[in-house]
Amino acid sequence: MRALRAWLSRFGGLFGRQRRDRELADEMESHLQMHIEDNLARGMTTAEARRQALIKLGGVEQTKESYRERRGLPFLDTLLQDIRFALRMLRKSPGFAAVAVLTLALGIGANTAIFSVVNAVLLKPLSYKDASRLVVVWENNPHHVAIHNVVSPPNFLDWRAENRVFQDMAYLADTRANLTGGDAPEQVDVQNVSANFFDVLGVKLALGHAFTAVNGRQGNDNVIVLSDRLWRDRFASDPAVVGKSIELNGKSNTIVGVAPRGFDLFIAEGSLTGAHPQLWAPFVFPPEFHDRAKVGRFFTVLARLKFGVSLMQAQTQMNVISSGLAEKYPQYDANWGATVTPLREEISGAIRPALLILFGAVGFVLIIACANVSSLQLSRAAGRKREMAVRVALGASRWRIARQLLTESVLLAATGGGLGIFLAIWGTNALLQKSPQNLLNLSSVSADPRVLAFAMGVTLFAACLFGFLPSYSTAYSQIASSLKESGRTASASEHSRTIRSALVISEIALALILLAGSALLVQSFVRLIRVNPGFDAGHLLTFKLSLPASKYKHDAACIAFYGAFLDKLRQIPGVRSVSDENLPPFSGFALMGVATGVVLPGKEALPVSERPTTAVRVVGSEYFRTMGIPLVGGRTFQPAELSTAKHVVIVNETFAKEYFPRTNPIGQKITIDMKDQNVPSEIVGVVGDVHGSDLSAAPWPTTYWPYPELAYSGMTVVVRTRVPPLSIVPAVRDALSSLDKDEPIANVATMDQLISNSVARSRFAMFLLAVLAALSLVLAAIGIYGVMSYAVAQRTNEIGIRMALGAQRGDVLRLVVGQGARLALIGVLIGAVGAFALTQLMRTLLFEVSPSDPWTFADVAILLTIVALAASYIPARRAMEVDPMVALRYE
């Protein structure tokens, strides 16, 4: 308390200095006078009395000085003085200040921007209660494409019954439904969940209440919870919405709650629709779900670990349980295991490697920026050598001078940092607004304490990094001797030249690493978009349609509807051909239906769990013609096969090659586990491979079934047009409402858009890394230019002498450019080694390019060397223009 009071008083002592100084002087004066009077009274002479009084006091100025130190806060005092001085110095060289602040703002801003995304995606705890205990449990099978497979309902039941590691388990499965009643009909994305779903997540609803155990029973499940978005858009934020009814797929449902804003559990790996849910409905197990023979795998399973149970313990127990199930139901569960993954990893796992690489890259850019500013500071420091020497001679300690230089750097960095933070938050949000949907599952970032702390840390780091070097260099070079040296001609001390060379070399090395990384990404992106998707994507319109089961009860109704609808579409002017498919390529059903067991001729005896798998696609008439998928052998479907099930099937080339390596597949009979009655169907044709969702993934073995074989209510229509595809959308809506005015269309897009979206993430990563690499290239060029210009300025004299002694302009050019080239080559060599090591980390991001691709490395090395030579050519030109007479006379 006393200390605080004293401190405050001292803080106050920083102000009103003059009045206080006057008072102190008065006090000293009266002290001396009283003492002198006493001394005189003791019989001393006037002079002696004064001398003794002064001796006894210990000097007036000394006393005042120690008094002042006690009065204010000397540290803060000098700091303020340093800041004032630094501001004055920066005002005197506005060019330097502007360049330094901008460079740092870019470096710090870019770092903060990437960090704010890293923070939001990877670091910030998920907004669920005790989110670290939430896990997703998958099935896995070494024979299957997907590492994380969705779960079969009976297995879920056994897991839940047998485990001792989870507090609770929930399931979810995405689906779509038609929302009718009220305004226009609309397709909504529904998440079918277990009744305990919200409880497992620990989410409190914004309005109403979550599902109760009662809703988990047959007959009580006609309730739903709205998402905040749907509540706002469709129900105009009606506060009394709870208790109202809506119609989903023609069935009435009561709204029991509204989820909090931003609540959105979307697990892409297990999603059947690829879309974020708009509402939640309880899903009750029908009786057949207890029978492994009747139900496949389609649940995403969410679980909450018991308190104190580790991921490892949970995994160990799930291994035991699943191997038990495999033994008990070898027909269905042999080879199937279970994988427990943290929810956080599920939500942000895919973006993680790209994000971390960007984070590293942006760190490099910062270091390059710092090196540049550092190099600028060094030039300035050399110019200010005499100033420093004078100050040292006048009694400033080296520490004091170093501190002042550091203050200048911190001031620069703080200005740059403040600007950078602003740019970062504003820029990131602008970018997120524009970035393709679902790219990051992130709509905005905020300057939360962690981001601010990071930005401040980076700023301080930057200040120390580029402030320390010049300070150190100034403090330790021979300051005193520079007074003796003639200030102008003295070559920069060997020490500072070494530092500057080292700075340029490291800038070039880092720039090379960034360039190599981004060149690799650019190359893989180019290769990626050059991949032939297997069909003609131009002029292709796609949209989804989902018929409610309440209205279209039987397959026949669906077949009739789609038949009539496609016929109507064919009459729209500008339409070339029309067809439909259940899961068309690039429609967001990442791995949906790619692993259905298939029974091949001669292998009928294999148990279900060991059967080979195929992607199952259901198509309408003219499908292959509409999509432009080439027929490789046999024939396409005949009209009769598309109106009633005739048990025929078409397979793709991969299927033919993998499962009929030595025989002709045409005429062979196969069947799939998906159908109610496994009637063997004849392969009538083989078509070209199509990339299903990802240009970088190999095509799956695929079977195409005529629509009547598996008459799904939800289909995606594909329309090949002569005109711009989106221009016919109004006509499509008219055609639909003339058949059934209650059915909406959804996900209207052109195939070009869908493909472009599928590579959006790669494009985004490539774009960002390319921007960073370009930035680093420019900064490195500026760096080398600055160093060479400075070197030329320093050597003007020497160059003049050389020319006077007969050196030709070409010799001078070689001298200067040679020096730049030497630095560039060393930097390139070091950078190449670094890049070779670091690009290995990018392996998962690359497509058909080796991380140590020699051509890429050679290209960027050449590019960087050319840029470095160009950057040193300009100062070299200046050196060539030196007039020897002028240079010498100047001496």
Add this chain to the structure above:
Amino acid sequence: MTDKTSDKSNYKSGSKNDVQQGTLALMILKTLDSMGALHGYGIARRIEQTSGNLLSLNYGTLYPALLKLEQEGYIASEWGVSTNNRKAKYYKLTRAGRRQLEREAQEWEQTAAIVARFLSPEGERT
């Protein structure tokens, strides 16, 4: 230069060199307690006299000490006129200062007693 640095470490509160400083503060407080309001010079003379001139005080060190005590709220100052009709700054004890004096005096006596016992040969044995 060197003087300055040694001064500085003397006035740093909480460091080991405080014994001197603390003692000086205690002497100032006691002087003001027994003499009433007094100016800096008077305090310095009084301390020297009281110590029987055993203590040679550098008067200059008194002023930072006075300032510190004032900042801590133990003493207060105001300008007044001395007996010789000279303008001088007078210091006087505050209530907090009186309490502090009691506390410090007690502590000092205790410390002195303990040290005395250590230094006496009998004390070591018991």
